[in-house]
Amino acid sequence: MxxxxxxxxxxxxxxxxxxxxxxxxxxxxxxxxxxxxxxxxxxxxxxxxxxxxxxxxxxxxxxxxxxxxxxxxxxxxxxxxxxxxxxxxxxxxxxxxxxxxxxxxxxxxxxxxAVTLARLKKQEPLRLTRKALYLALAKEIPDPACAGCDTFVRNPFRTWKEVDPVLPDVEIEVLGPPEGSATREVFSDLVMEGGCVGFPAAAAMKDRDAAGFDTLCRTIREDGAYVRENPDKLADKLSARPGAIAIMAYNQYFTHSKTLDAVSIEGVTPSADSVTSQQYPISRxxxxxxxxxxxxxxxxxxxxxxxxxxxxxxxxxxxxxxxxxxxxxxxxxxxxxxxxxxxxxxxx
Structure with a gap:
């Protein structure tokens, strides 16, 4: 060679x-x-x-x-x-x-x-549903002035009470992770889409126009109601925003459970039992x-x-x-x- x-x-x-x-x-x-x-x-x-x-x-x-x-x-x-x-x-x-x-x-x-919605302790109870969260956070929602219409308008809601009369008259302020976070993705999949699909016009779009459905149901408003934060800083940020809710991982809530309460979703709060049994709607x-x-x-x-x-x-x-x-x-x-x-x- x-x-x-x-x-x-x-x-x-x-x-x-x-x-x-x-x-x-x-x-x-x-x-x-x-x-x-x-x-x-x-x-x-x-x-x-x-x-x-x-x-x-x-x-x-x-x-x-x-x-x-x-x-x-x-x-x-x-x-x-x-x-x-x-x-x-x-x-x-x-x-x-x-x-x-x-x-x-x-x-x-x-x-x-689980994806957990947490807030500071000693506040008025807040019991949410996926529908209420979609209506509070989506960029566009079914026109609230026209029940039964297929028209979607820019989200006009400013308080939780406007979303649902049984909820507190408190400003909508939600802190959460940015795009690219799995917590944000799971929230979009299970909460935003889950709440959106309950409206017939959106449900009809899911099969007809999948891309349009994703945009309609998953796009979060950008007018200050949703504040993007570093996921590692969410618990700390809540201390400066007493009325706000933070979307965080269960283990982050667990670590700060002495100062934070978990918000119930569809009447279920996250726990080891409710997550393992999949009763909690945002388990993963x-x-x-x-x-x-x-x-x-x-x-x-x-x-x-x-x-x-x-x-x-x-x-x-x-x-x-x-x-x-x-x-x-x-x-x-x-x-x-x-x-x-x-x-x-x-x-x-």
Whole structure:
């Protein structure tokens, strides 16, 4: 074999091995994704760091959608190893992952959560429905001056009492996450669409004009009634806005439950029981996704999966439950832990 041929082969081999070698050289686990799941990831990362066997994983809050995009952008060493997602990965995201070479994708179901509407304690009770929330927050709503009409107008409501006479005469002021947040997406799916579809004109549009239906039902007003805030700061922001409501993850509410009350939706308040049973209307399942082919190559990845799926972490009395994770039943945890240990590939 000539020198030129040997050199070419060496270059090709070096290029092919570069991602794995670079991942080894990085020396630590890189995690991105959901703001609301950050406390869980940090708690597990801290446990690993205390063992002094691996470096503390680098955890970033990017939002679920943004995190999945970063995670799926490539199989190279610079791309994250894990993404936290407070809703299941969508098919189009899964397909994007595969198109960039991220094919050995492992889904780890970790437990349950909920989108919670919270407000400061010691206020007049506020019992809401999905219909009331849609009417309070949508940019356009059915014309309230023309019952039975198919006309939609710019939202004129300024107080909850205008939305529904049984509600308090308090200004509508809702703090919530921006677009791209999974909490916002779940709220749009289950609350905004759920309230909107109760109006015949909107329901008729759903099959006829899906894009128009999405715009009509999911677009939130921009006149000050809804205030976009950093999801990590929502609880703190409420202290300066006594009459406001914040849309936040259940674990964020749980952490601040000494100062906050949860608003009931359709007569149900969020709790471990109401979420696990799916009685609470804005319940959701929490996941993280792993690049399975990096296990054994990226230091700390196997240990992170094992620690997170151990009962001392996600069990009924685990340290993640103390941070607001709603645990799965024991049999469900056992199945999820087994799938994670086996690095079972996700299928969609």
């Amino acid at each position: 000539s020198y030129r041929v040997r050199f070419s082969v060496a270059v090709v081999v070096a290029v092919l091995l570069q991602p794995v070698q670079a991942a080894d050289l990085r020396g630590y686990l890189h995690i991105v994704g959901s703001h609301s799941m950050r406390p869980f990831a940090d708690a597990v990362a801290d446990k690993l760091a205390k063992s002094k066997k691996v470096k503390r994983p680098w955890v970033e809050s990017t939002g679920s959608r943004g995190g999945i995009k970063l995670f799926c952008e490539g199989a190279g060493a610079d791309a994250p190893d894990i993404v936290n997602a407070s809703r299941r990965m969508e098919r189009r995201e899964f397909d994007f992952c595969r198109s960039t070479g991220v094919k050995n994708l492992v889904e780890v179901k970790i437990g349950y959560g 399942t929490l996941y993280f996704y792993v690049k399975g082919d990096r296990v054994g190559k990226v230091p700390g990845l196997a240990q992170y999966i094992a620690e997170f799926t151990h009962d001392r972490a996600w069990g009924d009395k685990g340290y993640l439950v103390a941070k607001g994770l709603i645990p799965m039943p024991a049999a469900e945890r056992k199945a999820a832990a087994g799938a994670a240990k086996a690095l079972k590939r996700v299928s969609m």
